[in-house]
Amino acid sequence: MQYDVIVIGSGPGGYVAAIRCAQLGLKTAIVEKYKTLGGTCLNVGCIPSKALLDSSEHFYNAAHTFAEHGIKLADLQVDLPQMIKRKAGVVDANVTGIAFLMKKNKITVYQGFGSFVDANTLNVKKDDGSDEKITTKNFIIATGSKPSSFPSMPIDKKRVITSTEALTLQEVPKHLIVIGAGVIGAELGSVYARIGSKVSFVEFADSMIPTMDKTMGKELQKAVKKLGADFYFSHKVTSVENTGEGVVVKADAPNGQQITLEGDYCLVSVGRRPYTDGLNLEAAGLAADSRGRIEVNDHLQTKVPNIYAIGDVIRGAMLAHKAEEEGVFVAETLVGQKPHINYRLIPGVVYTWPEVASVGFTEEELKAENRAYKVGSFPYKALGRARASMDVDGLVKVLADKHTDEILGMHIIGARAADMIAECVVAMEYRASAEDIARISHAHPTYTEAIKEACLAATENRAIHM
Ligand SMILES: Cc1cc2nc3c(=O)[nH]c(=O)nc-3n(C[C@H](O)[C@H](O)[C@H](O)COP(=O)(O)OP(=O)(O)OC[C@H]3O[C@@H](n4cnc5c(N)ncnc54)[C@H](O)[C@@H]3O)c2cc1C
Numbered sequence: 105m106q107y108d109v110i111v112i113g114s115g116p117g118g119y120v121a122a123i124r125c126a127q128l129g130l131k132t133a134i135v136e137k138y139k140t141l142g143g144t145c146l147n148v149g150c151i152p153s154k155a156l157l158d159s160s161e162h163f164y165n166a167a168h169t170f171a172e173h174g175i176k177l178a179d180l181q182v183d184l185p186q187m188i189k190r191k192a193g194v195v196d197a198n199v200t201g202i203a204f205l206m207k208k209n210k211i212t213v214y215q216g217f218g219s220f221v222d223a224n225t226l227n228v229k230k231d232d233g234s235d236e237k238i239t240t241k242n243f244i245i246a247t248g249s250k251p252s253s254f255p256s257m258p259i260d261k262k263r264v265i266t267s268t269e270a271l272t273l274q275e276v277p278k279h280l281i282v283i284g285a286g287v288i289g290a291e292l293g294s295v296y297a298r299i300g301s302k303v304s305f306v307e308f309a310d311s312m313i314p315t316m317d318k319t320m321g322k323e324l325q326k327a328v329k330k331l332g333a334d335f336y337f338s339h340k341v342t343s344v345e346n347t348g349e350g351v352v353v354k355a356d357a358p359n360g361q362q363i364t365l366e367g368d369y370c371l372v373s374v375g376r377r378p379y380t381d382g383l384n385l386e387a388a389g390l391a392a393d394s395r396g397r398i399e400v401n402d403h404l405q406t407k408v409p410n411i412y413a414i415g416d417v418i419r420g421a422m423l424a425h426k427a428e429e430e431g432v433f434v435a436e437t438l439v440g441q442k443p444h445i446n447y448r449l450i451p452g453v454v455y456t457w458p459e460v461a462s463v464g465f466t467e468e469e470l471k472a473e474n475r476a477y478k479v480g481s482f483p484y485k486a487l488g489r490a491r492a493s494m495d496v497d498g499l500v501k502v503l504a505d506k507h508t509d510e511i512l513g514m515h516i517i518g519a520r521a522a523d524m525i526a527e528c529v530v531a532m533e534y535r536a537s538a539e540d541i542a543r544i545s546h547a548h549p550t551y552t553e554a555i556k557e558a559c560l561a562a563t564e565n566r567a568i569h570m
Contacts, residue, residue: 105212107133107240109438110226112218112383115143116424117415118246119202121431125244126209128439133238134211135218135228140199141206144248144416145424148268151198153288155191156271156295157455164298164331164457169494182299184276191271214238220388223408242410244434245398246427247383249376249416257283257344257372263351264344264370267292277301279367281353283341285312287454289373290324294456297331304334304365306341306355313454317466317515319481319501324517327458327497336363344370378417404434412437426450451529453522458484458498461525464513464532467503476506480538480562482554484518486569489549495519500558502538509537509563520551527555538562 108130111122118134119141125132140147166180206213214236216228221237228236251266253259261269270292278301282293285307297303305312305328311321312328312335325335339355342362351370355363378396385391385398389408393399398406398413405412412434415427429445436443454460470477484490484498498518504511514528531541542559546552553569561567 105133105238107131107212107238109133109242109244109435110135110218110238110240111244111246112226113143113246113248113415113417114138114141114202114213115246115248115415115427116145117248117427117431118143118244119205119431120428121244121246121414121435122211123205123209124432124435125438126211128435130435130438132209132211133214133240134206135214135216135226135238137215137217139215139231140195141202141213142195142199143246145427146198146202147195148271150424152191152195152271153267153291153295154455155194156187157291157457159187159190160295160298161457172494182276184299185274187299188272188274217382219382219384220386220390221384223388223410242438243388243412244431245380245383245406245411245413245417246415246431247379247417248427249422250379251372252375252377253372254341254374256342257370257374259372260346263346263368264372266372270295270369270371273369277367277369279304279350279365279369281306281351281365281367281370282373283307283344283353283370284373284375285309285335285337286315286373286375287313287452289371290328290454290456292371292373293333294328294331297328297333302332302334302367304336304367306336306339306353306365308338308340310337313460316452316454316460316462317501317513318468319499320460320462320515320517323498324454324456324458324460327517328456336365339363344372376416376422380417403437404430405437420447421450421452423450423452446533449529449532451525453525455522458495458518459521460515460517461521461528462513462515463525463528464511465503466513466515467501470503470512475512477503477512478506478562479503480558480560480565480567482557482561482567482570484551484554486557487549487551487554489551489553490519492549493519495551500554502555502558502562504538504559504562509539511536511538511541511559514555514558516555518551518554524552524555527552542566 114136216230285305414430485496503513538559
């Protein structure tokens, strides 16, 4: 069987690429080593983490805010195995949906491990040990990423765990030590802090979510602190040991002294590495770079012209929606279209509560570029909607060009920030000025009024409700 395209990996990059290829009339196959489709995102990433974030938030609100809303509860308890079971059901519904989409679009699914034989042939090793060779005109590599670690923090998947194991724990840790306070650490640390764990974050940088605008990290820390978490910033972990009963984590503090933390689990969330193990890239004339990534040009084409790569396995943000855009981009490129991705406007979201969402330049980036900019911000606590729901923590921060008023960056921490950022992306895609957004009617009462007010604040300090 000769295909037009074989996609290797069925994460959000791979399955979206396959669907778009099929829509465009290309004879398409997809190869996935796991039994279910959907990759990291659907199986052990975006979806299951959000399922647990939602469940744990319900519990937290029931315990801490329902009484003030006038709702009395007695005998409130966490049933973690049930939370994990519900999460598994959510994952199942999503991965089944992808299998349906493959069928609907007449995409052939090969379940097995793909490795290159040459630039047009892939060997698929099935679970029963048999091999099948399939050939194609073009490949799209979408093999994603795996959790990374350092030699000082050996993962044993029992006490020293990655995000994957943190999504299936059967007991609430008494003390969870989270190494890395980036997006994944902040989200999963929040889950367990909300349902009763003591959580300690040990972070090499000097703030939470250090790659985002600094204001967001500062505000998020205040919110997560309210859950009882401790923070050890600018600390370098030197060893992590599974003692059988628990874990001991040692780290160097900025003052040169060593700290020792004892807990029952240690979540290592220090980033992810591109995954090409066993793919036999060399047989296709390819090699991974020093950081394990597959190099691509502006068309997402590798140095072998009929082989493309997308998603976490190449440069750029490791985000599901970035991988999806790249999947569509390659499919359309293959049929001679001229697609475009605006990488500057890929939003980033942290699904803590309050949520954090961001698009465009951070204030630190603008300073580093010596850009003349102005800032407008507006706090959630001044919103009627936020007071009604008791979600008063947070703010919207708008960065606009000092001379032209064009919006350069928008950063939100607050209720529903993840959904609100879409307005900001649209505004920036159409190169709106802060005043453009300030003059658009926003429904009252909504959280989105904070975006309008922050834009008013950036426009000659004209916020109405401040
Ligand atoms: C806990 C967690 C939470 C996250 N939350 C979010 C979020 O909220 N929003 C967001 O945008 N991103 C989130 N991410 C990141 C997101 O999951 C990734 O950016 C996204 O999955 C990358 O998609 P991909 O298609 O490049 O690769 P992946 O989703 O990693 O898929 C790659 C697939 O390729 C398969 N594969 C690999 N090698 C082979 C081979 N040789 N043969 C056959 N199959 C192979 C793998 O089994 C896998 O299924 C999260 C990640 C984690 C871990």
